[in-house]
Amino acid sequence: MCGIAGYVAFDGSMPPRETIERMLAALRHRGPDGFGIYYGERCVLGHARLSIIDLEGGWQPIFNEKRDVAVTFNGEIYNYIELRKELEADGHRFYTNSDTEVIVHAYEKWGTACPERFNGQFAFAIHDDRDRTLFLCRDRLGVRPVYHARAGNIFLFASEVKALNASGLVPLEPSMEGLHQIFTLWTNVSPRTPFSDVFELPPAHGMVVSPRGTGTKRYWSLPIGRKEALSPGECVEGLKAHIERSVRLRLRADVPVGAYLSGGLDSSLTAAFTRRCTSTPLKTFSLEFEDPRFDESEYQGEMARLLGTEHSSIRVGTEEIAVHFPEAIRAAERPLLRTAPVPMLLLSRLVRSEGYKVVITGEGADEFLLGYDIFKETKVREYCSRRPESRLRPLLLRRLYPYLFPDSRTARFQEAFFLKGYTETTDPFYGHRLRFDQAKRIRDFYSRETASRLHEDPESVLLQAMPHGFSDLSPIERTQVVEIETLLSSYLLSSQGDRVAMANSVEGRFVFLDHELIEFVSRIEPDRKMAGLREKAILKEVGRGMIPARILERKKFPYRAPDIESFQNTAAGRRILDEALDPVGMETFGLFDVDKVQALAAKVSSVARRNGRVTTSDNLVLMGVLSGQIFHKIFFGPSVPAEGFHPHDRVRRIVRGTAKGEDEWLRATSEG
Amino acid sequence: MASSDIRGVIREYLQDRFMIGKSPASLSDTDPLLEKGILDSTGVLELVGFIEETFSFSVEDEELVPDNLGSVENLVRYVARKAGRGVHN
The missing domain is CATH 1.20.1270 (Substrate Binding Domain Of Dnak; Chain:A; Domain 2)
Structure with a gap:
């Protein structure tokens, strides 16, 4: 896992050479193992490297045979072995063993449709000298980030906003509309960010930047609405096969791979499959909480013993969460309405301190296989709406939220709260209505000036960003799409995933985010995924016999930390x-x-x-x-001048030469 | 305590605890507190505590329903009844 940065200047007015060095130095946490820079005629591509595949040969940027296509890449293309075979059969020649090199040749063969062929988590930038085009691309679910901005005729991109800022060309200003989105939706609707004139490339999108203009195109969409009559056995066996395939792909690395264990179903299952797919000892990592309301160590220990893993855990105290909160905000580059990213930051620190760079993890199962309470809540509310006069139906809410109904005295009142607007089933955000309405209260606390500057309604912006066919879906499916399109990529995988892990140079690998697995489970009827109010029913069947019944049948325990x-x-x-x-x-x-x-x-x-x-x-x-x-x-606040490289840094620079012979096109120098 | 006083005490409490940043005029006596986002699922616990403390009676389990606590009007009627007085407008 790494960091990428670079820029193109179509009128040839390139900024000074140190610009890219400062940008890369700002990404040092993502890739401390070395920096690679390609200085082209009108483009510069930079790379901060964390070595995982092809430890010696994986320096970037990497080129095609003619050296007129260059790529800088952050992430993993898991199916690189298969793609390489296909491309070699087509006559492409490779000079490294890395997955990065597959990207340039795939781009030569398939052009900007190449990401459709990739199975992975990635953000990359390709510069094509032939038509002076920059192609920026991001994985389907948005596991890896990439931001962009303009400074006059210069187009800049980077894995994190802090690198854009370190260029000295992109001053940071708050975007009130961007902040307002976060305060009301918990996250931004891509491409907006909390910074003015700094944009995120949305997940599953490619962006072409050329002297002729800029265009952004979606290359993959969440498969929605297409359902098939699969038998329970087909669902379970199919899912099991996809999980195993996904785990095997995600174990492709030249460094040891560890696994997170939360004590819940998803990570217990991904760790169990990982154990099954590898013959080497497995290392697992867990978070424990001092506060027993949040702690799951009992289940983590049980699972680790069962799998015979070497287990390490870190116990997080309430005060520690507060102390590290600013650090998590610095890493996430946005306000956080929850402290839950903080313990994840401390967990990745533990992983790194034990010499691990890669962990298998279980995010995404709750979204795609209907694990969250919000899905049950939506189901119950809709069920109540069909017979509003029923006194029995609302009782299901008590079963759903025992922790929100600690005082049985207020149960009737609580029910009334959760049934607010429950007959409005055509509301596009039916499932999220209570949460969105609750979050709107922050408006009462804005200054008069802020209120006068806000013109966008975050909900309308979100609605516009929803995929085609969204409004035809059932309430539970709409709720699922909102969770996936907003919270999964921009909060869970980012603030609570990539950013806090990469802050300690650790790469998460997400078994349930394999797009073929997603496409498979999207064909399954919601009622099979959640049978009655039994969440992740199919996944539980997959886990039967692999993990203890006590963990399998445990009620979903939301990962939370004291706020x-x-x-x-x-x-x-x-x-x-x-x-x-x-x-x-x-x-x-x-x-x-x-x-x-x-x-x-x-x-x-x-x-x-x-x-x-x-x-x-x-x-x-x-x-x-x-x-x-x-x-x-x-x-x-007061800005600190951005640093450049340190004297001991390993740096490889490749400069596009002026001589005509192909061998002399590139001149490489290494330092450190 | 007359119902107008009860109303004043309750309104002042709601303004002070649940309507920070909102103008008093934004809530009418008949507005549903849940629908208007004044009370949420945890806020009701605070409200019950306040009523028991201020008006010196205990709120029975079966009384904890929106019909009693769901709006200023309902609260005033409920408190007046529980405190052993009729409603005097």
Whole structure:
């Protein structure tokens, strides 16, 4: 796993050479093993490398035979062995054993349709000298990031926004519309970011940048609506075969691969398949929480013993979560409404400290196989809507949310809350309605100036971004698409995935995000995936006999960490909160109304002092304000000059020569 | 306590605890507190605690329903009844 950066200047006005060095140095955490740079005539491609495949030969950028097509690449093309055979049979010659080289030849053969052939998690940039085109591309689910911006006639791209900024050509300014999206939807709708004039390439998209213009095209869509009458046996056997194939592909690496174990079904299953597919000892990693409400160590230990893995875990305390929160925001490059990315950051640090760079993990099963409570909630609400007079149907909500119904006294009231708007089944965001409405409350806390500058409705923007056929889907399928299109790629895989793992140079590999697996499960009826209110019913059948019944039949335990209470209930947390809510800093940012925020903070603090429970809505607003203020301080505060390379860095530079002989086209130099 | 006083105490409490940033006029006495996003699934616990403390009676389990607690109007009627007084407008 690596970082990429570069730029093209179509009028030839190239920025100074050190520009790319600063950009790459800002991505050092993603790829500390070496830096490769290609200086072309009107383009520069850079690469910060974390060596995983072809440890010696995998330097980038990499070229085709004629050296007129160059690529810089972050990620993995798992089916590179098969693709290479096909391309070699076609006459293409390879000079490394890396998966990167497959990309240039695939591009020569299939052009900008080449990503359709790739099975993997990737972001890459290809420069084609023949028609002076830059092709930027991102994997189907958006596991790996890539951002872009313009500075006059220069087009810049990079794995992270901080690298664009380090170029010295892209000053960072907050985008109020972008921030407003995050506060109300938890995430941005791609291509928007919380930064003005900095954009994300959406997942499953390719972008062509040339002197003739710029165009973005989707190359893959979530298969929705197409269902087949598969028998239960076909579903289970089919899924099992896809998981095994996906795991085998994801074990392709020249370094040892570890596995995360959360204690739940998904990661227990991916670890069990990993164990089955490898003959070498397996190392597993887990997060434990000091707070027993969030801790799953009992199940993690049981699974590790069963699989006979060498197991390491890290126990995370509440205060620690608060202390590392700013670091997670720096890594994620956006405000975070949850602290859950913080423990993941600490877990990847553990993985790295034990010498591992790659971990197999179980994200995506909840989205594609219907594991989340929100799907059950949608099902129950819709079920109630069919007979609004029923007194029995709403009782299902109590079964669904035992942890939200801690006081049985308020059960009827809780039911009324969850049944809000339940008859509006044609609402495009039926499943997310309660959450979206709850999040809207942050608007009451914006300053007058902020409110006057907001013109977009995040929900309308989101609706426009939904795939073709979205409105024809059932409420549960629409809820699923929203989860996949928004939270999976822009929050779970990013803030809680790529960013916090790559902050410690660790690459996650996602078994359930294999696109062939996704295409298979998309053909299965939702009622098979969730039988009644039994979540991930097919996956549980796959796991039967492989993992203990106690873990298999465990009710879905959402991965959560203490949010605002991490700050309210600990000394270090209170210092961070007080500093973030300091009136001077809030006036400087200008996003929030100081008096209103202070009033809310005082209320929450008095609740905390009385050991009361902070309401969901107060928690959400205060987390938004807190993380918004920290975000502002990190990215728009006094800037520190961007660093370049260190003297001991391994750097390989390739300069496009001026001599005519092909052998002299490129002159490579290595340092370090 | 007269119902107008009860109304005042309840409105002040809601404004202070659940309507920070909103104008008092944005909530009418008959507006449903859940629908308007004033109370959420956890906020009701706070509200019950406040009523028990302020009006010195305990809220019985079966009384914890939106018909009693779902709007300012319902709250006033419920509190007035429980506190042993009729509604005097």
